[in-house]
Amino acid sequence: MNEDDRPDPKGETTPVEPASNATSRDEARFRALIAANSDIVWEADEGGLVAPLVEERSWEAFTGQTVAEQRSRPDAFLDVIHPDDRERIWRAFSEAWAEGGNYECEYRLRRRDGPWVRVVDRGVSVRVPGEGRGEIVGTTQIVEDARRAEERMRFLLDASKLLFSLDAATAVEDLVRLGVPEICDWFAVSIKGDEGVGIRTSARPGGTVEAPHDAYSKLLRSVSESGRTLFLPLVDEEGLRKLGLGKEDCAWLRELGLRSLLVVPIRSREHLLGAMAMATTQRPLQLEDLEMAQELARRIAAAVDNARLYADAQEAIRLRNEFLTIASHELKTPLTPFLLQLEAIRRRMDERVPEWLRDKLQILRKQGLRLSRLVDQLLGVSKLTTSEIVLEEERVDLGELIGDVIDRADELRIRQGCTIEADGPERLVGKWDRSRLEQVIANLLNNALKYGAGAPVHVSWDVDGESAVVKVRDEGIGIERGDQERIFGRFERAVSARHYGGFGLGLFIVRQLVEAMGATVSVDSEPGAGATFSVTLPLARE
Template sequence: MFLSRAGELMGASLEWRTVLQRLAELAVPVLADWCAVDILSDVGSLERVAAAHREPEKVPLVHELFRVAPVDWSASGGIAEALRTGRPVPLPREREGAPSEVIQRLGFQSGFVFPLLARGRVLGALSLMRGDAGAGFGDTDLEVALELARRASLSMDNALLYEEARTAQAYSERLQNVTAALCRAATAEEVARVVVHDGLQAMGAARGSVAELSSDGCLHLLSCFGYLSEWMNAFEGRNIQGVPALVRTAERREAQWFQRLEDVLPVAGIAVDDLLLMGEGARAVLPLVTDQGVLGFVGLAWSAPRVFSPQERAFLEALAQQCSQALERAALYGTLRERGERLHHALQMGKEAEERLFFLLEASRALAEHLDDVEWTLEHVARVAASSVASSCLVELVGPDGSLRCVASAHQEPSRDASVLQALGGEGALSLSRECFVTGEPRFVPDVDAALCERMAASDGHRSLLEALRPASLLAVPVRTRGRTLGVITLGTSLPQRPLAMSDVAMMEELARRVAVALENASLYRDAQAAVRLRDEFLSVASHELKTPLTSLKLQHGLIDRALGPESRARVVPRLSTAMRQVQRLASLVDHLLDVSRVSLGRLTMEPTEVDLGQAVRDAVERMEEVFTVAGCVVRVDIPEPLLGRWDALRLDQVLVNLLTNAAKYGAGRPVQVSATEIDRELVRLSVRDEGIGIAATDLPRLFGRFERAVSERHYGGLGLGLYISRQIVEAMGGRIDVQSREGEGSVFTVHLPRAPT
């Protein structure tokens, strides 16, 4: 029974410190008079994380003993030997360095240390002490303690794995947010600011920086935090040859990790005093690498030593890679802007560069904002191209049969759109577009003459298309991703517009890459939407299918209850009641899933009838009398007069039961008040107030979301659907539901309902 209880308590939480505190409290006084749990940190130090004593007021003494008499790692026996060997070790009665008065107050005659082992590594140690003379540990005690330590190790390991999974998810979400922000950064400084503020500062570092490396090996600081201005001034323009750590990072093109100040001193290239001013903690240097070479470095410094976890390293390396790509894109944007300015001042052609940049940004914005409507996006891109950088634009994608088909077209003169569309319905892609599609390489014709048009006009359809476009220059670029050509974008210019130039080739190749990414993202988006629909349909079917055996099971329980005789009733009825409650709970969960699928599929319907809200509340409270009794809640109903309205009686009852259940669950042991009143002739208000744990302000905005919870699912059951379904029902009846709450002060859920459907 003891070990079974231990398994239940340690399995009830995925927070490892909570698990270990429960372990210590469980061991006292069954196995020991007092107990302590010590854990090895990532840097190899020992930390006392849990303690218990049969006299609770002496628990601080257990922690005080650890502080005044730390573990001697070179000593034999005791905690140090248990951690070194991974085997249980008895504790000596005389501990060197331990204050005798503290030992006497705690009571110590015998003790044992049991290592906490999981997956071949030592996590820490469990120390059990007895204070009565002659009360040693027998074989049975040692076996129970060993099993308790084993289960505690597994439970702690599971909690650590859960923390690692949550950390990985948080890193993934943070990296997605940084990537999205980097897509909007157009300059190197903007890229660096995003990386610093959205990426590095979130790592808990005391200092961080992003520096660019010039062609002559000098550093240019783009953005930083935590550094003094004097250090930044000294850093600017410094050659990396004087900093061995940066030289090694650039040569190896891999990150350098320094867990403590002593590790970085030999390769720092900075005076020790200057390093000490920046703290004695860990450092990390990551290169910004592209195909062109090392663009710069990302540096971080912490105030204390640390061990870099694999997840942390992977996140920082991915962040550096995203920063490298963003800097490369920013360099491309900068090159385009710089070239445009030179052309504007020298040859009065700055407008062309502005048009290209505007076109690229406008097209990129459309591609990023309309994943659910790719055809509209491509048409918009074609229109922008035809109105800014070209006279006409055709977007052709490969069809199911492997041939190109036009999905978007636009002309600078709207009157020609009809003739272009008519021609596109004929022979398909031009030879120029087909060559581009087959080879996967751009095809650029800066000067299209009559002879070339004749050669490209392989059919009457092509001839009609060329007559409609009247091109003076043509450019076809492939839309490629993952080694596949998805289609071709063809630009054409007509006189008197300027002909296309080589700079347009680079711009269109960049656009084609973004179109390819947008097409792939749109495909993933459609797949995700289809998966969501399939899930909702599955939930609907599964819920319907589950209700049949549940109904049969309820009937069988009823028949068993009726068939019980006087002798067996006393033994069977308690267990039968438990089974019936569990079946009812399962039926409620199935109903919630069914309602969610109905909401998602748009099948939640209302059947309004004449209902007295006050009587509906009293009926619901009466049915839930047992629930409130178990929860220790006294329910007060304050509805002085009938409140009639046309509502769906079953759905209204479902909302009431959800709100009352919520109040009983989170306000256990405290009173619950239900009130309703008439606001005016058209509107009534219902309130359910509890004095329970309350809700944090940060959790309120998402409280009515699907599968959202403001508390741990380990401590409170349910799927997080009750409030979501209640809101959908209330809104379907034309009303609204709100909540007011503060942590530790309870919650008030208020429902406003029109008397008649709106």
């Protein structure tokens, strides 16, 4: 039997791979493992650092230090380690070499293109029996890249918080201040406005925020017009020439001592909004920085879009309110003398006036008063949304005020076939704005009479701790629970306008006035079981 064959437990012969083939396969696997690793893999003996198995991951590929330079002396590898770290690293390395233990150190290593990056060495002593101290085999892990990735993610998160604002100009100014020195040494943003440049700001070392220098402005304008990214990982004379700037601008950029420059367009959908520039003086910008800048540009574009949409909405609201104010005044102007003339005719009527004419005049008067109330609501809501509510507080007897409101609603009560039941202490005095409070209670009472037609309406008031509570309850159609918050909105209603008239402004006005007085309003209702509106007023009794 061949010595490479072995019987298996069943008695059959199984071929055994020759040792040379197994060694070759293991070596291939080892090389593949090193090639798949992102760390630098090295080995060192008493002669100094030697070339590793995979050239792409070699010490030379990362640091630029050749194999000849590495082997020129045992401590030659220290030449590419930061001067402040060399003594500590050599001491740890020598101890591991002499004692045969493990070696681990964190330090700053110079990359072949110049910057210092933070790395971690981890080594293991390998000894062959009878051959002395042997070697140290280890890896150098670049932790700087991971930290930079974390910094980029943290910056994008912080930037998003700043950009979550409807004041785009302030948000962008805060953003460039945050960016220096967290991600770069110079940071500038330019956003086009409706008439030229809308936002134009930059930050330089020290965090000073100012208008961008002319050179920056030209680069920002060029990129914002072309939509093409400008990326110079290394700002050298050739790179400066490619920028197409004048001598003075190039001289200014030289004085800054820039190492890398990046300008990306800020684009919203298919529209170019502006551009953003980043520059560094020490650390070179990498492709990861370009990706971060492009993502940041997208977030800036979204923030600017949101701010502009909000501004457009505010302008639309302003125009609407202006229209409501003008329309209300224009409607009120002819309506007032119309009602006065109707009232004069009604007073001069005698028994000679036919009944049918009396009825027609009464219908005209009711419709005129209804139109007057609607115009007053329009005028009231326009005032509420265009200016701050000014309160004129005075001493008010709540029961007396409610009685006056009930008396004025008598005509509507009769028309709706309702009775009004009032209940409360004879005297409950507080300090409120009388006219505003009258309007609140009148709107709630009119609402109850409208939706509770043919049934009693209950009005009550009392003291609850440090507050006075007014409740208006009807026995009408009720309100679905899902509509109970919505009905306090402008032009909102819980039922169809075809069955109940009005603009849907009464409860909106109630809430606006109540909140201006530091009070609250709420509703409790079930469909078919009526509704109870409660107003809780801060009570400052005299």
